[in-house]
Amino acid sequence: MASSSERKTVRVFESIDELAMILAEYISQLSEDYVRQRGCFTIALTGGSLLTVMGKLCQSPYDRTVDWTKWHVFWADERVVAKNHVDSNCKQTKDAFLSKVPILQSNIYSINDHVSVAEAARQYQFAIRQLVKIRTIDVSESNDCPKFDLILLGMETDGHIAALFPHHPALQMRDEWVTYIIDSPEPPPERITFTLPVINSASNVAIVATGKEKARTVQYAIVATDEDVDASSLPARMVQPTDGKLVWFLDEMAASANARNGGGQAV
Numbered sequence: 108m109a110s111s112s113e114r115k116t117v118r119v120f121e122s123i124d125e126l127a128m129i130l131a132e133y134i135s136q137l138s139e140d141y142v143r144q145r146g147c148f149t150i151a152l153t154g155g156s157l158l159t160v161m162g163k164l165c166q167s168p169y170d171r172t173v174d175w176t177k178w179h180v181f182w183a184d185e186r187v188v189a190k191n192h193v194d195s196n197c198k199q200t201k202d203a204f205l206s207k208v209p210i211l212q213s214n215i216y217s218i219n220d221h222v223s224v225a226e227a228a229r230q231y232q233f234a235i236r237q238l239v240k241i242r243t244i245d246v247s248e249s250n251d252c253p254k255f256d257l258i259l260l261g262m263e264t265d266g267h268i269a270a271l272f273p274h275h276p277a278l279q280m281r282d283e284w285v286t287y288i289i290d291s292p293e294p295p296p297e298r299i300t301f302t303l304p305v306i307n308s309a310s311n312v313a314i315v316a317t318g319k320e321k322a323r324t325v326q327y328a329i330v331a332t333d334e335d336v337d338a339s340s341l342p343a344r345m346v347q348p349t350d351g352k353l354v355w356f357l358d359e360m361a362a363s364a365n366a367r368n369g370g371g372q373a374v
C-alpha cells in the first residue's frame with residue numbers, strides 16, 4: 108500500500124497562467140473519470156484566490172466538454188454571512204465560476220444563511236449525510252466519512268486551510284464531518300468548515316498556493332520534517348489523505364523556498 112508521502116505530488120509552474128491551464132485540465136479529467144465510474148462528480152471548493160485560478164475551467168474547451176449537469180458542488184468552508192455578502196465564499200464562487208457554467212441549481216449545496224453558525228453547520232452536515240446515504244457522495248472504505256471525488260483548497264500565509272486555523276481546537280475534531288468556529292483570526296469570525304477526517308477521506312485533494320508571501324509556509328507544509336514543525340501550527344501539513352491522492356499546485360514564487368524538493372514530482 109502506498110504511504111501518504113508517496114501519494115503526494117508537488118507541481119510547480121512557471122506562471123499562474125500555466126498553473127491555471129493545468130489545474131483546469133486536472134479538474135476536467137477527474138470530472139470525466141468520476142462521471143464515467145459513478146455517474147456524477149462531487150467537488151468541494153473554498154473561497155479566495157483559488158477561484159480566480161479556476162477561471163480557465165469556464166473557457167473553451169472545458170465550457171463545452173465538461174458534463175456540468177453531473178456536478179455536485181459543496182464548500183469545504185464557508186463564512187457565515189448573507190449569501191450576497193462580499194465575504195461569502197458562495198457569492199465569490201458564483202461570481203467567478205458558477206454563473207458561467209451550466210451546473211444545476213439543485214446540485215449546488217450552500218449553507219443556510221438564516222440560522223446561527225452552529226445550526227448552519229448542523230444542517231450542512233445533515234445534507235451531506237443524506238447524499239452519502241444515497242451514494243451521490245461516495246463513502247470512505249476506512250471510516251464512515253464522506254469521500255468527495257475532489258476537495259480543492261487554498262492556503263493562507265498562516266497555513267490555514269478551509270476554516271481550520273493554526274492551534275484551533277477545530278483541528279482536533281474527529282466525530283463531526285462539519286464543524287464551526289466563532290473566533291476566526293481573520294474576519295468574519297463565524298465560519299463553518301469540513302473537519303480534517305473529511306478532508307483526508309477525499310479521493311483527491313488539491314491545494315493551490317501562489318505568490319512569494321506563501322513561500323515559507325509552503326516550505327514548512329511540504330518539506331520540513333516533523334521535528335521542525337508542530338503539525339497543529341500548520342494545518343496544511345495535516346492534509347494527508349488516508350487512501351486518496353494529494354496534489355500541490357504551486358507557482359514558482361510559492362515554491363521559491365525549495366518546496367519542489369519535497370516528496371513529490373515537480374514538473
Ligand SMILES: O=C1O[C@H](COP(=O)(O)O)[C@@H](O)[C@H](O)[C@H]1O
Nearest residue numbers: 153154155156157261262263269
Ligand atoms: O479564509 C480563507 O482563506 C483561504 C485562502 O485564501 P487565499 O485568498 O489566500 O487563497 C481560503 O481557501 C478559504 O476558503 C477562505 O475562507
